[in-house]
Amino acid sequence: QVQLVESGGGLVQTGDSLRLSCAASGRTFNKFAMAWFRQGPAKEREFVAAISEAARNTLYADSVKGRFTISRDNAKNTMWLQMNSLEPEDTAVYYCAALVGSDIYNVLAYDYWGQGTQVIVSS
Numbered sequence: 001q002v003q004l005v006e007s008g009g010g011l012v013q014t015g016d017s018l019r020l021s022c023a024a025s026g027r028t029f030n031k032f033a034m035a036w037f038r039q040g041p042a043k044e045r046e047f048v049a050a051i052s053e054a055a056r057n058t059l060y061a062d063s064v065k066g067r068f069t070i071s072r073d074n075a076k077n078t079m080w081l082q083m084n085s086l087e088p089e090d091t092a093v094y095y096c097a098a099l100v101g102s103d104i105y106n107v108l109a110y111d112y113w114g115q116g117t118q119v120i121v122s123s
Helices: none
Strands: 004-007 010-013 018-024 033-039 046-051 058-060 068-073 078-083 092-099 117-122
Touching: 004 092, 018 033, 018 092, 018 117, 033 068, 033 078, 046 068, 046 078, 058 068
Parallel strands: 010 117
Antiparallel strands: 004 018, 018 078, 033 046, 033 092, 046 058, 068 078, 092 117
């Protein structure tokens, strides 16, 4: 079992940066692949980025590649999403999620979710 709590969202302007954090409880954090998803207004939840259990591998959606960086520190039970060059299209609630399996891109495959943190990018 793991509980996830996101933080770091806010209101920013186009071109600004934000760093989201996902704090996990429990001692099994390093057994989960972790990911960020987001859900914009009137949109389905979509994959943003993922990182493997030992942080050896990362994946990004094409829409954020080169602007966002996912990272984790298993000793701190924490994952981050550094978001640079933010655009209005990045406006969404951002969720962190934990995965036991391997279906990285499938929102339905994730076992645990945080409550989300709102990011609003004004033009």
